[in-house]
Amino acid sequence: MASFFRAFTAVGSHTLLSRILGFVRDLVFAHWFGANAATDAFFVAFKIPNFLRRLFAEGSFSVAFVPILTEYRTKRNKVELQRFTDHMAGSLGLVVMLVSIVGVIAAPILVMIFAPGFWNESEGKYELTAEMLTLTFPYLFFITMTAFAGSILNTYNRFWVPAFTPVLLNLSLIGCAVWLSPQMERPIMALAWGVLIAGMAQFLFQLPFLWRVRLFPRPRLGFRDPGVVRVMRLMVPALFGVSVSQINLLLDTLIASFLVSGSISWLYYSDRLMEFPVGVLGVALGTVILPNLSRRHAENSPQAFSRTLDWALRLNILFGVPAAVGLFLLAGPMLATLFFSDAFDQHDVEMATRSLMAYAPGLMGIMLIKVLAPGFYGRQDTKTPVRIGIIAMTVNMVLNIILVFPLAHAGLALATTISSGLNAYLLYRALIKGHIYTPSAGWGILLSRTLLASLAMGAFIWWGAGDIAGWLADSAMSRAWRLGGLIAAAILLYFLTLFLLGVRPGQFRSGNK
Template identity: 35%
Template sequence: MSLIRNVGTIGGLTAISRVFGFARDMLLARVLGAGLVADAFQLAFTLPNTFRRLFAEGAFSVAFVPMYSRALHGSDGKPGSEEAAEKFADDVLAVFVWVLFGFSALAMVFMPGIVWLLAREYGNVAGKFELSVLLSRMTFPYLFFISLVAMLSGLLNARSRFGPGAFAPVLLNIFLISGILLGREMRGGSTDDTVVGYCLAGAVSLSGVAQFLYLWWESRRAGVRLKVTMPKLTPEVRRMGALILPATFGAGIYQISQLVDTFFATSLPQGSLSLLKLADRLNQMPLGIVGIALGTAILPMLSRHIHTGDAKEAQRLQTNAFEIATLLTLPAAVALAVCAPAFCTAFFVGGKFTAADGAIMANIVVALVAGLPAYVVVKILNPGFFAREDTRTPVWTALTSLIFNVAVNLYVVNRYGIVGLAAATAASASLNCLLLYAMLHKRGWFRFTAKLGGRIARQLVATAAMGVALWWAMPLMADRYAGSVFDRVWSLSALVGLGMVVFFAVAWISGALDEDLVKLLKRRRPKRNKSDDEILEVE
């Protein structure tokens, strides 16, 4: 099983989810705009999602997957077994279920306090604080079910079955699209959007149930037979618990920054939080498809190489992931930055979402995507620590970056508003990336080679050429971006097509594209080759 094949599976299914998510947000913008109910729902949706990414998909997964993988496959010459892996998973589940239930229940009880901490300014707008609390209580059960989904995804990932976990978010977006359409129908000709918010919040929790049932079914198909037993703090469970707390910071700098951003965004004029979240959707497209796919695929594979003492293959795996990440995210970041006005206008302006909203959103996108390469590379660097069960080092890098983010926000938010906030997030992610690499390099766990540096330099040349071409072409179709559906589609298609042709042509001429990488990307089933040049096959 190769890195390319795993990333292709995860990235392809994640791309489907992102397309559905994009359609969801396009509908959401048109139906709710950037007003009171939109802000209240965005806060209610942010809370369980942030805790899910921070604890379940972040801290829990990076601690659980390597330990489960070791129990299943063995390490240090000791054989693994299905029985050992099953016992470990059952012991973890027995404790995890009650922790989740207790945390979710307490959060729902104290939701007014949580909302006040994050959005105290909402109390200055009639009804906004109360609606935010109610919608947050309606969405929070999602955390319980989606956290169990994260555990089941980890079990399947350790068995190199990446598809179900990558497909599950599609169900979330299908439910949310249905909630928006149902809410719009129930609202009718009324100007009160509250019913749309209720439908959306209910759809969030129902989607959690659907994703859990789907992953449970897929786990049974894979031969995993989990059962809930009486909770016992076994040595392995205690060890995993000790890893989770620091991993919360190490794996979750982006999520922690999201909470910080939410706090500052809610202090700005109404609609700011909605505009930030919608802008982040454009940023999340390449981040989700590339970053999450690479990070998910690399952790169990890197763990196996490290546990078997194969440092050379570990270096190769991380080098490949780094090159793939920059190859895909550098042009994506520049294209999004240059074409932000066109994308925001064509995709979102309409209905209750005004042209003025689109102009502000475009500036936010430019600021956010400045940190896009760093967001993705962090997903590659963090597993270098987690696979070695070192969750402490990322704590300090993440904490340093978080403090930096807060300090910068205190300066820029009052001066530059929501755009300054987005720029601060990008800067803090870049700092975290640099610190993580410095520590990996210092310990000899990953080295940035001259060959990799040369390849990235050529990628930058191709990216610059593409950026110039898009900057030249953008004004030529300015009156089409807000036109009919046909005008919007063909004008954006022309921009995307031009960007791709220029980038890949210059990349090919300059040598930015590794011929071996291209060959393996084309192969349906890559074959193992132990040559130093054929570095993508890792098993």
Template identity: 35%
Template structure:
């Protein structure tokens, strides 16, 4: 499958989810503000969400997709791949149930240790986390079915599923717009309901693809042992960002009331390109790289990573620089109002302008890690993860005392680049992936176009002035103007000066949607 086509399918549907997520955050900022109840909910949402990214998405995809692909494209075909999936499910499901039950029992001390909260705020955060935590079990099962569908190059359902969570949470706030603990409780219920709906969608999509799994008795079969050997180290290797999220929560909760909320709203804008570009690239190229490596064609595997790097930088460079330059106008236009004050806008914008500087690096990590996972090498990312995690902790202790929440944002950005550089150097030394001349030339041209775009954004910001803090209509016009100006300068210029593969782009426009990508 064409890498541009795959990324377009996944990224487009992920964009639907991100737009729904923006609607959710815009409504939440006005109803909840940067309050103690908002902080408590965000802790409750972050705990299962972090475990979900660590176990469900990162480790599971890294271990499951290559092994499923090998069986599906091997002698056993679909039947052998289905048997492997059922064996993994038989062990995976009871493990998740046990893990969830244990955490429900010990939730109070866990939330207290992570948040540092006390009194009523701790009680509320603990209650909300108990309500949201079953989402981990549900969404981890979603990851299993997503892995199956992605291996079959059926990306649609898995890419759309996150939108259902955002819609469920939006519905909860529309039904209970009171604010405070009442709305926070409704949001927590919405999280778990969203997980149920997502799982139902993925099970139905897998059945349409001809994969209907039955529950087996748990057994450590050779296939499960192979899966576990890959997944255990991949839990750390693929989860450096998620493990860091626990550390970030620990520090954010101790910076003071509002810090969790400021970071959340800044990260919402940061997550837009991360989700649309990073997740799409990582999902699209892992099966392709695994297939080429399995066939012994390392040159083609490296070419896929090179094309993904080009596409990543084509989209990430303008996104990162635009969010950095236009942080305050965008935050003000999207979130200011109701309980979210101008001071909240200023602090949130500062966090955003710093954290997005690590955006290209984080997306590149999604491109580089398949070079290890496709070769069933999860030990190397583990070592890298451990080093970067330690560096992130040290940076937090060094930067937070003098700079507060801005220091935490800087630590995240620096750690992202450190992780990216280390992974690339290792792949380069092993001869698995190197930046070729054609790739370096295109990225250099992308930087030139991005610099011109920055100039245009600064000009628009100066001309429009207070439009970004005026009425709703003026704010929306301001956002459209600044986004439109950036795109109008960057993309035509990058086309003219040769910052992308024109032939691949033209082929994407001409090509009809493949039948096997439906569903």
């Protein structure tokens, strides 16, 4: 497990850098543009191709392509491997290019579908969103090919390269917000250009690394290639199974478009804070274990397969539980520290705090999905997560309708929390009943120690955070120092408590329990 831990550290550290820059990006957005009709328009224009990216590129495609690519690398010769990647690159590139062209042409229709509440807005939301979408939609092509390249690199254990590419998106958006927006008649349009520029940069960045692993694709059409056919067949059910949480977020956006202006932005900033631990911990673990699970399945090693899942789940619990507690208790202070300004005022902080507190308990569910789902994808089973995903998505839709009336936008966040927890539970139960995963000894001890340490940390945060009014009254620098010190002390207390309870880092690096 030591190599896993190193790979997880590499992916997690680069993802951490990306998330930090993502916060800088959101801070720039909040201070430059605030939360209003224009930001709502951009977030929808960005969310549509971003949703499709997560659904197709980093969602169904990656989980279908990596197991097949691993099988080719393990059981086939170099010529067959190269032919497969060439055909995959050409076929995928053509399909996504056609989809991107259609998306640009049909931008007004897409806005009507994904944000119907914008149609009757008097602030020009609909027209602005459609115009920005013509710039942001081609991002789908570039980021899909980036995901294709990243999947190859992950299979060759070059995990840090795909983990670093999101940094380029954040740098592009920050640069366009700061330097390009003042030059434009409508400053918000600079962000749409930033998305397009980022897509091209992310794709080009990975090409030299493909050359180094000696698997540089030469795109050729090959829809009848047996490997391509298998990937496409696996992709169809994986569309739902891998991205139910993204579909849930999109449903939130659709319903939120009918709520007061700012609702979509409040949900966006809350979700951004949620994505920090999800990306650094959950996605990093899922990225690292999928190639290994695929290899263990190809080698017919069920015990090693189960041990890999067990290791990832233990780390997930160890880091995820305190992260959820911290997000819930520090929702207001974090939002105030990062985004409070003349453009993002006290009301915006309070509204975003409500949705973040509703999202926070669902962090564990979302993170567990990132680890449990690869347990099926590594076995080339994309149907089981589909059945489970449809159940969870249906529950989310029903809860959205029930909870949005008493809780407004926070009700949408709470619905996502509940449905994500249900999704994770059903995935776990299916792995156990299918004898795919057998928990190793020591889980009860780990859970009790994690909960005790999280309780101690939570009590300290509750005591140290105080009332939100005090945070809003402080200067920006005072808020930053106070939040940083509080988080650092809370993390130290958590790990010190774990140490006193008998938890040691070597237990996770070596696989010892």
